Amino acid sequence: MSVILAIESSCDETGVAVIRNGREVLSNVVASQIDIHKVYGGVVPEIASRQHTRAIVEVATEALAEAGVRHPGKPDSTGLDLDAVAATNGPGLMGSLLVGVCFAKSLARVWGLPFIPVHHIEGHLFSVFIGDRAPEWPFLALVVSGGHTQLVRCDAPQQYALLGATRDDAVGESFDKVARLLDLPYPGGPSIQRAAEGGNPGAFDFPRALRSHDSLEFSYSGLKTAVLYALRDGGGPPADLAASFQEAAIDTLVIKTRQAVEQTGLRQVALVGGVAANRLLRERLGALEGVEVFMPEFKYCMDNAAMIGAAAHALFEAGVRGDSRTVPSPGLPLV
Amino acid sequence: MQYLLAADTATSLCSVAVCTRDPETPVPPQILSEVHFEAGRRHAESLLDAMDAALSHAAIALEEIDLLAIATGPGSFTGLRIGVATWKGLAFAQRLPLVGVPTLDAMSRLVPWTEGALIVPMLDARMSEVFGAAYRIEDGARVEQQAACVLPPQEFLAQLSGAPLCIGDGAWLYREQIAAALPQAVMALPPGAAPRASALAWEAFSRYDGGATTDPGLANPVYLRKSQAEVNRENAAKAHDA
16 A cells, blocks of 8 residues: 655656555646747757746645645645655756655655655556556566657566667657658647648658567667658658658557567567557557557656656555655666 | 744755744844755755754754745756755645745845945856846945846956955955956955855845745746757847847
8 A cells, every 4th residue: 555646857747646556646737848848849958947946836736735635744634644755766857857856855854754766767667557457567568758769578666678779769759850850840749640640651651660670679760861851852741741750650669569579478568658649559559469558548658747656656565765865867777 | 933944055065054033033043053065066965964964953853943945046057956946845845934045145144244335245157157246235234236147257347346345156266357357345255255054044034024925836046047048049039030
């Protein structure tokens, strides 16, 4: 049993959530900065840090009130008792991570609760444990976001093996870059998905990098360049370009995931990270034969604190603890 | 009695103090403890331990604290954020009022307020600039002559005249420029002129009495500098307009 208050501030979303037993989300508040960063075509680290610093108290206040837990510093407060405070401590933007970790350590100190530092990607992996249906260990995970494209063998909490990752751009990053080429707004994921509606995915034959390669590595820089050349050669209807790019990007993920299933024999696959919100990817991966796919709800694909709380529950049970001297690590490795 | 827990992490120094006063009397606050050390880039790992040390030396429990105060800058962006996020966490968790205190205002309390004095705190802002402000002591009160700003030292000094009392690491760093521009200037040398949480606490009590906001959500850093991305974007817009 555990009730955990978790904080996520690794990039441009300030999130605070309260979660029971790693599965039941009592509150999940996210203050997104997308509109602020949009005009720059991407996340500006200094602006992100400043926004987290401004937003954290309001987001935490809302999350605590909504969860119906007892405010430990409020004598007349009633409700469930909190057992721990958790925060993302990497990887991510240092200035942003510091805000969540410092705020969380203060809460833990004042309330006399353990502080649990959580790896951001382990948080994403645990997003599939939220709710009633969860995979059984060991399972395979496809982690796809603006910063990551990885196939991970998940043996137990904190025990992961990296099977393959991107050699260059992350898949979410390639959506952002291609969106810019096509004059579509940031972030690229949703805007390309929208632009691709009604487009012909077969109009352009964009490459599926490393398709017949045995390794489980990815490469996305060539795909972006192929779109650039197609534009230079006269282009075509934007919907066709967007649909053909999306088709190639998603196809590669599905091909590599199928190879990973064959190589490991693991038949349960978790699809996590921001790109897991892509409808085509959810549809294609879900259609893989003989594979049981676990996908978080859309709101748990994006950066959020509920997933950090879900991972923190497992770490809490395993006795993992940070302390007052814990500092974030922007390049924290998962394995 | 009123107990205040103050911290200043605007520079590489970590300073935490526990101060007390009787709000009914005009006597300056008493410093029960002050923990002060060179933290370098380790504010995030040291600050809570420094707080516990300060509380322990003062023999005061966190639960007995009535008021929190934190330096809001100008200063090191990272240092400010660590201090503000940590103190916001304390305020939120313990449901305490939090007063945000501008660093240079607090520094003006590091030196005696003699009648007519011109107190000029200056902090090294890197990039060949200083964070500076100037205060005149008139009829025992502090009057702001130059609001907190970030400027190259020569430009900042050009706005001053007479015999300022220059304090802070920026004053020490640019002492030659100060001597050249203002021959009558007086320098308060380190260590007395470094930001200290006890001076911040005094300033916080004064602001609290003056009705300053104590909403933890509003105790936000004042950076005085925009991010490079904002500067680039504004320059591009200006070039476009021209």
